[in-house]
Structure formats: structure tokens, C-alpha cells
Amino acid sequence: MTQLPPQLHYLHHDQLSTLCLENVSIKQLATQVDTPFYCYSKAGLVNNISACKAAFEPENIHIHYAMKANSNLSLLRIVAEQGLGVDIVSIGEMQRALNAGFNAQDIVFSGVGKTTSELTAALRAGVGQFNVESKEELSALISVTSECQQSVSALIRVNPEITVDTHKNITTGAKGNKFGVSFNDVLPMLAAAKQSPFLNINGLAMHIGSQIHSVAPYLDAIAKIRALLNRLEAQDYPLTHLDLGGGFGIQYRDNQALNKTDSTAAQHYLTFADFANAIKSALPDWQGRLSVEPGRSLVADIGVMVSEITYRKESQPTPFLVLDAAMNDLMRPALYQANHALIPVQQPRSSLLTQYDIVGPVCESTDTFAKSVQLSSELTAGELMCFLDAGAYCAVMSNSYNSRTIIAEVLVDDNQAHVIREPITQTDLMAFEQHRRLAKI
Structure with missing residues (x-):
């Protein structure tokens, strides 16, 4: 089987294997943060930055993180602490970069x-x-x-x-x-x-x-x-x-x-x-x-998106797994026809597989994450699933289409987890839609 990112692994306990990011159980985390949510590994980010610096700095090549890949302030602060500059494409990104501690002279616009x-x-x-x-x-x-x-x-x-x-x-x-x-x-x-x-x-x-x-x-x-x-x-x-x-x-x-x-999986x-x-x-x-x-090469593999199966919908020729995550939470499959591996948070006991189409609840045919995916035949409603390599161009593209909540982001540091972006609810968003009298033009 293709290796998971180094910070992601299954921990075997009481005859069950449960997915962990660093030393935090994803299943336990989902009891404290509503699904779907994004989750990132601090160790993964620091390790990627170290590898990048080890390659480029001896050649006197300066590194600026392309923050459009992921502009969460907590991640930006880690990048700044590691001594990288930053590449921005908007004044909003400049404000975030300065807030995160980057020196203005280290910003490329x-x-x-x-x-x-x-x-x-x-x-x-x-x-x-x-x-x-x-x-x-x-x-x-x-x-x-x-x-x-x-x-x-x-x-x-x-x-x-x-x-x-x-x-x-x-x-x-x-x-x-x-x-x-x-x-x-x-x-x-x-x-x-x-x-x-x-x-x-x-x-x-x-x-x-x-x-x-x-x-x-x-x-x-x-x-x-x-x-x-x-x-x-x-x-x-x-x-x-x-x-x-x-x-x-x-x-x-x-x-x-x-x-x-077999070896054909290796590239x-x-x-x-x-x-x-x-x-x-x-x-x-x-x-x-x-x-x-x-950008992507520093943050993509440090992140996952956790989602719960809402329904296992029987259908011909292929049953559906309907998740509580949707294209507004993870746009890359709809936008780029991207593939993100989907794995169960708790490994099934049986090795029997079934083909599924993986979809979300948004009222668009493009709200499809993958088709004809081989996953455990045991999967059913209420089980947690995890999209891999979701640290880049995922949370930054999330939106509230269909008046859905913009989901939370979580940072894991060894055995500690911190919410680094609270969910943005419709109550939050409707507060911006109140009548406001304008001065006469």
C-alpha cells in the first residue's frame, strides 16, 4: 500500500485501528469539532520547510512561501518563524503576512x-x-x-x-x-x-x-x-x-x-x-x-479534511457514499478534476471492497469527489472518513455556497490540537446583510 504522509498513521488499540495525526486521534477530535473540518500537522509543515531550506539555501536561493496555497494565520506564523519570506497576490494577503510576523522587506507582491x-x-x-x-x-x-x-x-x-x-x-x-x-x-x-x-x-x-x-x-x-x-x-x-x-x-x-x-504504485x-x-x-x-x-509543496501533505458519512445510498450501477462535506468545502475535484484519496478513520475488520461514488449534499452534479472508488464494503452512515493531501488550495477556496457553514481549521502539535479558524456560520454571515443607510449621493 502507498505510504501515508509520515505524520498520519493508524494506532492499534483494543483490536481496532484508528487514524491519528501526529499523536492526536482523529476520531476523538471529531467529538470536539463538528465535521467536516480541516486538520493540519505542525511537524509536517516544519519538516517540509526544513527540507526546502536544506535544498535551496546552500545554493544561495532565497525562499518565499506562496501563501495563496494556505493563508491561515497560525500556519503563516510558523512559516515566518522558520525564516522564510512570503509571496502575495493581494493586499489582503499582505495584511495577513504582516500580522503573522513577516518583515515587509521579505514580501514579494x-x-x-x-x-x-x-x-x-x-x-x-x-x-x-x-x-x-x-x-x-x-x-x-x-x-x-x-x-x-x-x-x-x-x-x-x-x-x-x-x-x-x-x-x-x-x-x-x-x-x-x-x-x-x-x-x-x-x-x-x-x-x-x-x-x-x-x-x-x-x-x-x-x-x-x-x-x-x-x-x-x-x-x-x-x-x-x-x-x-x-x-x-x-x-x-x-x-x-x-x-x-x-x-x-x-x-x-x-x-x-x-x-x-505491487511496484506499479510507486512513481x-x-x-x-x-x-x-x-x-x-x-x-x-x-x-x-x-x-x-x-507553496503547495510545503503545505499540501500536512493537511486532511475529516468528514462523516451521512448516507450510504444504494443505487445502480454504483452505490453512493453521501458525505457531510461538499464541493464548497473542497473545491479541487470540481475545479481541477483533482483526486484526493479518501480513507476511513477507523480501519474496517473486513478486507472486502465495494465500488462507490463519493458525493456531497450540494445541489450541483459537480459536487462529486470521486467515482468508482474501491472502499470497504462495511462502510455505513455515521462513519468518519478522511481526505488526504488537503493542506493546499482547499480551505483557502472554501465558501458558503448553499448557505453552508465555512468549516473549521485545526492545528495538531504532537498530542495537542487547537482550533485555528472557528466555523463561520450563517448567523455570522447574515450579520453582514443588515440594512445600512448610505449618505445621499
């Missing part, structure tokens, strides 16, 4: 649609790096720095037009994507920025997509950018910073792999060290600053 008010707020907060994604944004940033009379450092994000073998919804560096600018736009942008006494363009940035499982596209993109840097230097624009983005792929466990016992997934070595091999003589922005 990315994103294709920064507003003038966001640029102004980030400038006044002292954000260390802006990744500029268009000629229009460059013009806005020049105006803001002039108005504030404040200097700022920026990089131009280029689109290397690299085809990546990943889901179409998470590719960002192919021709036609909205992100970055063409290589032909860089020189005119540098010339425009040179007229500003406050804006310093000191490098280039890129990000080619997410769930990258090969170094080949990185090598192709870096080679194209290095050639561009050489051309720019020849035209008296020497640049000293390269931001290579993130997108490092992780192994999402699915039930098909979990049920395999090779690149490590942080693989990417660090590839970057250095592509830039052997680079003397400037290098940075990367991992």
Missing part, C-alpha cells in the same frame, strides 16, 4: 491585476519587491512612487511561452496566458522605468505553472530568460535578480494507488533538491540573486 490603491498600500508598508506584469501596471507603479516620493524595487515578470504537462487551469507560462509580458515588451518597459527617479527595475521573474513534475520546462524557461538577460546587458541594462517562481509538484495520493500492493516525484540542482546547472555562472516561491 505578485499578481496580474494590482490596483492603484493596492500598489499605494504596499509601497507605504515597505514591501520589498513588486513583480510587474504589464506595461499598464508599470505606468501605475511609476505614478504611485512619484506621488508618494518613495523608491521601490521591482522585477518584470516575463512569459517564457513554455508548454507544461499539467492541468490546463494551472498553467501560467504558456502563450496566451494572462500572466507576465512578452520578451519584446521588456526593453521598452526598462526604458520607461529608467525615466523614474523612484522605480528600480533590477531583475526578471517567471512562473510557468503548478504541479510541475519535470525539470525540463524549468531548464527551457531559464535558458530563454538567460538569453534575454544577455541581450539586455548588451544594451546597457544589467539585471541582477532572477525570481524563478514555484509550482513544484507533489504526489497526490488517490485510492487507486492506495489499493495497489518518482522530484524533490526540492532536484529543482535546486537543476536551477544551478542552468545558471552555473550566475552571480546575482536567485529566489523561488514554493
Whole structure:
């Protein structure tokens, strides 16, 4: 059977095996926190950060956590304590980063649609790096720095037009994507920025997509950018910073792999060290600053989502397991056709399996987590189930569709568990929908 994340294991007691995250029983936790809920391992996060630092820091590659993957304040504080910088894509994320203890100079502000008010707020907060994604944004940033009379450092994000073998919804560096600018736009942008006494363009940035499982596209993109840097230097624009983005792929466990016992279940997934070595091999003589922005690869496997079976609905050709979790709690299957392994919190006594379709209660056909999944024939209403690898792009995408509660988040630290986001109920949300008289316009 494919190995579970190291912080997740079954504990055998009184002839039963119950799932634990670190040293906390998921079953016991569910008596204190209403299902569904998210649960994260602090040890898992710290271990992932340590592996990341061990790979990149010896190569003098700076690390900024891409917080869009998971922006819970408690997790952000752990990341900040471990000495990483942070990559943001909105002013709300900046507020969270500062609240969590990140130094403003360690913040990289990315994103294709920064507003003038966001640029102004980030400038006044002292954000260390802006990744500029268009000629229009460059013009806005020049105006803001002039108005504030404040200097700022920026990089131009280029689109290397690299085809990546990943889901179409998470590719960002192919021709036609909205992100970055063409290589032909860089020189005119540098010339425009040179007229500003406050804006310093000191490098280039890129990000080619997410769930990258090969170094080949990185090598192709870096080679194209290095050639561009050489051309720019020849035209008296020497640049000293390269931001290579993130997108490092992780192994999402699915039930098909979990049920395999032979070697076909094993696949090779690149490590942080693989990417660090590839970057250095592509830039052997680079003397400037290098940075990367991992997100999913730091937090995905530290989290699970716990749910209870509401009904085992008999149906032909396949019975349904109807969970109390829905697509508003876990959007990735509907949005990206993603697979998250679903395992029972209490291991069944029997090894007999049945095929199920796994669904939620939301009134949408897309509220389907998986089809034709092999799980225990003993499963029935009231049993707890656990989705794996739910630490990234899950809780941050949760919403209240069908007027459902936005579910809780819990952090486990050894044998202690802490609620780090309370459930947001309809009572909470309806409080924002009261009549408020506006001043006459």
C-alpha cells in the first residue's frame, strides 16, 4: 500500500485501528469539532520547510512561501518563524503576512491585476519587491512612487511561452496566458522605468505553472530568460535578480494507488533538491540573486479534511457514499478534476471492497469527489472518513455556497490540537446583510 504522509498513521488499540495525526486521534477530535473540518500537522509543515531550506539555501536561493496555497494565520506564523519570506497576490494577503510576523522587506507582491490603491498600500508598508506584469501596471507603479516620493524595487515578470504537462487551469507560462509580458515588451518597459527617479527595475521573474513534475520546462524557461538577460546587458541594462517562481509538484495520493500492493504504485516525484540542482546547472555562472516561491509543496501533505458519512445510498450501477462535506468545502475535484484519496478513520475488520461514488449534499452534479472508488464494503452512515493531501488550495477556496457553514481549521502539535479558524456560520454571515443607510449621493 502507498505510504501515508509520515505524520498520519493508524494506532492499534483494543483490536481496532484508528487514524491519528501526529499523536492526536482523529476520531476523538471529531467529538470536539463538528465535521467536516480541516486538520493540519505542525511537524509536517516544519519538516517540509526544513527540507526546502536544506535544498535551496546552500545554493544561495532565497525562499518565499506562496501563501495563496494556505493563508491561515497560525500556519503563516510558523512559516515566518522558520525564516522564510512570503509571496502575495493581494493586499489582503499582505495584511495577513504582516500580522503573522513577516518583515515587509521579505514580501514579494505578485499578481496580474494590482490596483492603484493596492500598489499605494504596499509601497507605504515597505514591501520589498513588486513583480510587474504589464506595461499598464508599470505606468501605475511609476505614478504611485512619484506621488508618494518613495523608491521601490521591482522585477518584470516575463512569459517564457513554455508548454507544461499539467492541468490546463494551472498553467501560467504558456502563450496566451494572462500572466507576465512578452520578451519584446521588456526593453521598452526598462526604458520607461529608467525615466523614474523612484522605480528600480533590477531583475526578471517567471512562473510557468503548478504541479510541475519535470525539470525540463524549468531548464527551457531559464535558458530563454538567460538569453534575454544577455541581450539586455548588451544594451546597457544589467539585471541582477532572477525570481524563478514555484509550482513544484507533489504526489497526490488517490485510492487507486492506495489499493495497489505491487511496484506499479510507486512513481518518482522530484524533490526540492532536484529543482535546486537543476536551477544551478542552468545558471552555473550566475552571480546575482536567485529566489523561488514554493507553496503547495510545503503545505499540501500536512493537511486532511475529516468528514462523516451521512448516507450510504444504494443505487445502480454504483452505490453512493453521501458525505457531510461538499464541493464548497473542497473545491479541487470540481475545479481541477483533482483526486484526493479518501480513507476511513477507523480501519474496517473486513478486507472486502465495494465500488462507490463519493458525493456531497450540494445541489450541483459537480459536487462529486470521486467515482468508482474501491472502499470497504462495511462502510455505513455515521462513519468518519478522511481526505488526504488537503493542506493546499482547499480551505483557502472554501465558501458558503448553499448557505453552508465555512468549516473549521485545526492545528495538531504532537498530542495537542487547537482550533485555528472557528466555523463561520450563517448567523455570522447574515450579520453582514443588515440594512445600512448610505449618505445621499
